[in-house]
Amino acid sequence: MKPSTVKIKKMPSRFKHQVPKYKVVRSSACISCGTCAEACPHGVHERTEGHNKVKPPIDYKCIGFECQNNDFYCVAKCPRKALSLTVNPMYETLGDYRWTADMITATWIMAETGYPPERKDLEYNTGNSGGGFDKLRLKFPAGRPKIDKFEISTEIPLNRRNDGRAEIVISTPVYGGGMSFGSVSLPTMVSKARNATIWNTFTCTGEGGYPEVLEPYDNHVITQVATGLFGVREETIQRVKIVEFKYAQGAKPGLGGHLLGEKNTASVARMREAVKGTSLFSPFPFHSVYSIEDHKKHIDWIKEINPHALVSVKVSTPNDVDMVAVGSYYAGAHIIHIDGGYGGTGAAPDIAKKNIAMPIEYAITKVHNFLKDEGARDAITLIASGGIRSAHDLVKAICLGADGAVIGTAEMVSLECVRCGNCESGRGCARGIASTDSELADLFNEEWATQRLTNMYHAWNIQLVEILQKFGMKSVRELVGRTDLLEHIDYSE
Amino acid sequence: MPKKYHIHPKLMPLNLNSLFKFKIERGENCINCGKCTKVCIYEAHKRGKDDPRKMADPNTMVCRNCFRCIQECPRGALEKSLDKDFLNIGGSYWKSDIFITLWKQAEDGKVPVTGAGYRGPFTGDGFDSMWTDMSEIVRPTRDGIHGREYISTSVELGRKLNHLTFGDKGQLLSQIHPTVDVPIPIIFDIPLDNLSPNVKMAQVKAAAELNTFIVLPVKEITPKIGKYINNIIVLLTPEEIDKHQGLIKNARIVALEYTGKLEKQLPALKDKIKKAGNALTIIRVPVTKSVEGIVSRLAQGGAEIIHIVADYHGREIPESAGESYRIIKDIIRAVHLKLVDDRIRDEVTIIASGGIAMAEHVPKAMLCGADLTAIDLPLLIALGARIYEEPEKIIVLPDGLEKITVKTVKQRMINLMSAWHSQLLEVMGAMGIREARRLRGETGRAIFFEEIDNETFGKLFKKRETKNV
């Protein structure tokens, strides 16, 4: 599949207004002359035919201070000096250190248009966390790129073991993270699967069982075997091309999974083969795995049940993550998926997210180097997740040593998640993304959601290709482990 | 195996002017269409009680920042901003978000849980520059809050022996020192001076219910409060010892402030206290540059328990203005390592305080080398206290707090400790550590920013520099 064949379609916000970065105020000095309405090509000012008064400015359409250079700049054109332009105080309520308001806004634009924003006023490559990816910069060589974009491949193989199992190649080095049915709505899950199919990549069921409606997308679904074993059956394992063992998740390493009773609705309970309304726990760890040998037994078990499937092992990032990775290689895994603490879409105790285990940037470095030292690096695929927010993060993760990345939050944000963090409280997500409440889950349809995801993947792929072109590379595989292309702002002097 | 320790939280709202983060305002151009009422699932928007044709002012307290009303109001009449009080409160150490999370924990006693990943900075000062470790596969099973297995959070206070000596018939010759157990590694430090009687009483009762301790100056121990002597650490000066023999007799622990003189006096003072009863003695040492030396000498001189006291944002007290200072995390490590070097670490108990602001600080202080921690401000933040760091430290208690019942105030402190205890279990469970006393100085279960950064990025990026040279 060629990424250039993916169909992009404009898919605007579900809501009447978008979150504005700027605030345009029209004072009482306005005489409703209509100059601004005529001038502004972005439609900030409107005067309906036959009305005397100009409508209040539509802030979110304003392109901000860069407009000063235009001859249509309304603030300058207004004969009464009635207009003023400032940053909207509302903008401060959007986003956080990791996902800044600019980054969220830019992701929304990508999901709407399929391209990175044209506006210059959004810093969306790095966040504001003051460390890790946010302190790494790409070092582009000088000079004009010599490679044609169309020659550049973003494919990566997932099976490097040469063991006769499925030779899976994904078309873009990103796939969708596990979000279980119950923690997100069915339309969200289906949209993720449809997008994964369009992009010839994968999505993951999470640990909440395998809904029947995903059947048409079986070839692009990873099913998870987690400690709770919810909904795990031989049939579900036989249906898919990749089975993932989830030992831990970065957002709550060592804590297992937890679905609140309120979210365990009738349909969720059926899927998980549990009793409706009870809180469900996935214990930590696998109570049958206390050594790499036990671990190997589990992998052998999956391989026995499905002779073609690849096995992925998902772990979080403790100090010994490098040993676990090498152990997983020896146990026969095809993919080692390391999940850092900064991502995660499901609910987790704040104390765990912030404090337990190391950031993904360090873990990638450690695992990549250790696998290399052990001579195992070329025989296993290293996937990173937990804090990959942008195409630049993806590239940096690959430069540090990953083959590709799994994203979760970026997908949610494409579906207009505002990162309010209330996914688990009461009825769940007010915006219908992480909710099984039928009224809220009906807030969007699969058509819309699928296209938004497809658009966002497209925008990332475009950025990835551009970066590869600048580096003079024909394949994303050449980028793996190229730390020499990175600089760290703390170390650059 | 000791009985399992339980704290019983109860929903306990406090109707005092509380802090909130998001402020919603409805503009003049609202047409009272009621759309916002429909879309806000947290019920921030309601129609007026008196006149249902008009919208009431938004209940901005309950806003959870979902943006739906903002985006769906047909007129764009709603505005949202960060509340001014929220922006002003705290400072560089007591971040405004801390106030909101502690308040909430005091309200319901639950572990704060949110979705959609971590939102904060990569690292920060002090405790924010370390992570606790966990173990993926080979580890003991966890219990956490779900009770499948026993995790003990209790720690022991008192002098321990370095080794036991036995006689030739195998009889024990060493004299075992008495110790005191606390079921959580947290005690309450000296309360602020100007607290109202209900708050003072509630603090003492909360300490008693939790079966931990509160440090109280001797003059505060009225007969009514004295009933809780089992859970009071009596703070006095060496001169006061004679006068308060009765109190000391009943106390399990007493505390003395460190002074230069005290080092020499210590054996005599301890004897005096021992004569009155069985109380253990804590020496409170303010954290200065020379703290590790002082602590070491005290330990050599026979001190049982040493409490190192940093200032309210966890800083060393500079000897002269403008001097650089260390922060609590590094201070504890320095003290711990000094005692380890002097081969006396196992014999004394170290309490650390100053800047213990959140649940995670407790296990982190312990990993750095403290046996337990002491707190004061979080207990007041549970009641709505506001701290301002700049230009100088100010603590403001909410109006009307003095009229709240002791029961309510106490329960909020219990709730906070319940939430902290559960969080401690979460972290210990993830680490695979089943006994809190094993956390002490267990740096193998900690990941320090400077170390890991050096080990990874340090290697990658420094190499390149030298190449350039």
Ligand code: SF4
């Ligand atoms: S240009 Fe100025 S005076 Fe004219 S309608 Fe716009 S704001 Fe009013």
Ligand code: SF4
């Ligand atoms: S509740 Fe908030 S953070 Fe969670 S999915 Fe919905 S919008 Fe995103």
Ligand code: SF4
């Ligand atoms: S949705 Fe807007 S116009 Fe309608 S009642 Fe609410 S604030 Fe007023």
Ligand code: SF4
């Ligand atoms: S932003 Fe969301 S939670 Fe806040 S008032 Fe509006 S609808 Fe309610």
